[in-house]
Amino acid sequence: MALATPCGVAAIAKVRVSGPRTKELVQEIFGKKEWGARHVYHSSFRNRQGERLDEVCWFYFEGEHSYTGEDSLEIDCHGNPLIVQKILEDLEFRACRLAEPGEFTRRAFLNHKIDLCQAEAVLDLIHANNEEALALASQQLSGKLSRKVSELSERLLRLLASVEMTIDFPSEMDDEPKDANHIREAIGQFLEDIRSLQAMQRDSERLKRGTKVVLIGEPNVGKSSLFNCLLRQERALVNAEAGTTRDFISASWICSGYVLELCDTAGLRHPESDLERQGIEKSITLLKEADLALWVVDPHVLEKFSIQTLQTHIDLKRVIRVENKSDLGTADMPRAENGLRTVSVSAKTGMGIDVLCLLLVEKIRVLSVHCVPSYGINERHASVFRRVEQVLASSLVRMDSADLAVECMASDLRLALEILGEITNPYDQEAILDRLFAQFCIGK
Ligand SMILES: Nc1nc2c(ncn2[C@@H]2O[C@H](COP(=O)(O)OP(=O)(O)O)[C@@H](O)[C@H]2O)c(=O)[nH]1
Numbered sequence: 001m002a003l004a005t006p007c008g009v010a011a012i013a014k015v016r017v018s019g020p021r022t023k024e025l026v027q028e029i030f031g032k033k034e035w036g037a038r039h040v041y042h043s044s045f046r047n048r049q050g051e052r053l054d055e056v057c058w059f060y061f062e063g064e065h066s067y068t069g070e071d072s073l074e075i076d077c078h079g080n081p082l083i084v085q086k087i088l089e090d091l092e093f094r095a096c097r098l099a100e101p102g103e104f105t106r107r108a109f110l111n112h113k114i115d116l117c118q119a120e121a122v123l124d125l126i127h128a129n130n131e132e133a134l135a136l137a138s139q140q141l142s143g144k145l146s147r148k149v150s151e152l153s154e155r156l157l158r159l160l161a162s163v164e165m166t167i168d169f170p171s172e173m174d175d176e177p178k179d180a181n182h183i184r185e186a187i188g189q190f191l192e193d194i195r196s197l198q199a200m201q202r203d204s205e206r207l208k209r210g211t212k213v214v215l216i217g218e219p220n221v222g223k224s225s226l227f228n229c230l231l232r233q234e235r236a237l238v239n240a241e242a243g244t245t246r247d248f249i250s251a252s253w254i255c256s257g258y259v260l261e262l263c264d265t266a267g268l269r270h271p272e273s274d275l276e277r278q279g280i281e282k283s284i285t286l287l288k289e290a291d292l293a294l295w296v297v298d299p300h301v302l303e304k305f306s307i308q309t310l311q312t313h314i315d316l317k318r319v320i321r322v323e324n325k326s327d328l329g330t331a332d333m334p335r336a337e338n339g340l341r342t343v344s345v346s347a348k349t350g351m352g353i354d355v356l357c358l359l360l361v362e363k364i365r366v367l368s369v370h371c372v373p374s375y376g377i378n379e380r381h382a383s384v385f386r387r388v389e390q391v392l393a394s395s396l397v398r399m400d401s402a403d404l405a406v407e408c409m410a411s412d413l414r415l416a417l418e419i420l421g422e423i424t425n426p427y428d429q430e431a432i433l434d435r436l437f438a439q440f441c442i443g444k
Pocket residue numbers: 218219220221222223224225226237238239240241242243244245267324325326327328345346347348349
C-alpha cells in the first residue's frame with residue numbers, strides 16, 4: 001500500500017493497495033460481499049474500531065487487469081494529510097505493508113505486464129518536462145523500443161538459422177561464397193542500425209534534462225538584467241559596477257512551452273581577483289556545455305570579447321547575439337559580421353524581448369527537429385547495444401580474415417541475441433531493478 005498522490009493538502013488523495021489479500025481487505029473495510037471490478041463505489045471508510053475516517057470513492061481491479069497484474073484497490077479520499085495518515089495506519093493494522101519506491105511498477109514488470117524498457121519509460125513519462133520528451137516516453141511506454149528490439153532479435157534469429165543451415169547441410173550449400181556474402185552484408189547492416197540507435201542517446205538525454213541556455217558576454221552589458229527580465233523576477237543582482245556577478249546562477253524558465261535551464265554568468269574580462277577568475281572559468285565551462293548561448297553585448301561600448309574567442313567554445317549556430325540597452329538609442333558600433341542571428345533588446349524597458357524569445361524558440365526547434373531521437377536511448381540501452389556491436393564487429397573482422405569457423409559464427413550470433421534481450425529482460429535482474437526503482441516515488 002502507498003499514497004500515490006503528492007503529500008500535502010489537495011482536493012483528492014489516492015491510496016493504492018496491491019496484493020493477493022486485496023479482496024479480503026475490501027470485504028473487511030467496506031463490508032461488501034460482492035462488487036464489480038473497475039466500478040466506482042462510494043462508501044464510508046471505517047477503521048477497525050468502527051470509527052468513520054472519511055467518505056471515499058474506491059475502485060477494485062482484478063488480477064491481470066490491474067496496473068501491477070495483481071488484485072488491487074484504489075481509494076480516493078479527501079486530500080487532507082491527516083486523513084491519509086489515518087487510512088494508512090488503519091491499513092497497516094490490517095497487515096498491509098508500505099510499498100517501496102516504484103514497487104507497484106516493479107510488480108507490473110515481475111508479473112509480465114510490462115518489460116524493463118517500458119518500466120523505465122514510466123519514470124521518464126512522470127519526469128518529462130517538454131513535449132518531445134513526453135511524446136518519446138509515451139511511445140516507449142506503449143512498447144516502441146521493445147518492438148524495435150524484437151525486430152532486431154528476429155533479424156539475428158534469421159541469420160542464425162541461415163548459419164546453422166550451413167553447418168547442418170554443408171554439402172547442399174553449393175553456392176557457399178554467395179551465402180557468406182549475404183551473412184556479411186546482413187551483419188554489416190545490423191551493425192549500422194544499432195550504431196544509429198546508440199547515437200540517439202545524447203539527444204534523448206538533452207530532452208530529459210531540458211535545453212541549457214547560457215547568457216554570456218562582457219561585464220556590465222546587462223546579462224543579469226536580461227536574466228531577470230526573461231524570468232520576470234529579480235533573481236540576479238544588477239549593478240552599475242562591473243564584475244557584480246561572480247558565481248553563476250541558473251533557473252528553470254518556460255519559454256513558449258519549452259522548459260529551459262537559463263544560466264547567468266560572470267562577465268568575461270581580464271579578472272581583477274582570484275574569485276572573479278574562478279567565476280570566469282566557470283562561465284567558459286558553462287558555455288562549452290550549453291545547448292544555446294545568448295551573447296549579450298552593449299553596442300554603445302567598444303567590444304573587447306571577440307567572436308573568434310566565442311567560436312573556440314561553442315558552434316556559432318548555437319549562438320544568438322543580443323544587443324542590449326536599445327533604449328539608449330541606436331548605436332554606431334559595428335555589428336558582428338558572419339551571419340550571426342542578432343536581436344536588439346532593452347532589458348530595462350522589455351523592448352525586443354518578444355523577438356528574442358521567438359528567435360530562441362526557432363533555434364530550439366531547429367535543435368528539436370534535427371535532433372529528436374526516434375527512440376529514447378538511455379545509458380543502459382546504449383551499453384547493451386555497444387556490447388552487441390563488439391561481439392558482431394569482431395565476428396565480422398574474423399570472418400573477413402577467414403579464420404572464423406561457421407560454428408563460432410553461430411555462437412557469436414547466439415551471444416549477441418542473448419545480450420540484446422537484456423534491454424527488455426535484463427540478465428542481472430535484481431541489481432538493475434533495484435537501481436531503476438530506487439529512482440521512483442513511493443506509490444508508483
Ligand atoms: N539603459 C539601460 N541600462 C541597462 C539595461 N540593462 C542593464 N542596464 C544597466 O547596466 C548595468 C549593468 O547591468 P547588469 O545586468 O548588472 O550587467 P551584467 O554585468 O552584464 O550582469 C546596470 O546599471 C543596469 O541597470 C538596459 O537595457 N538599458
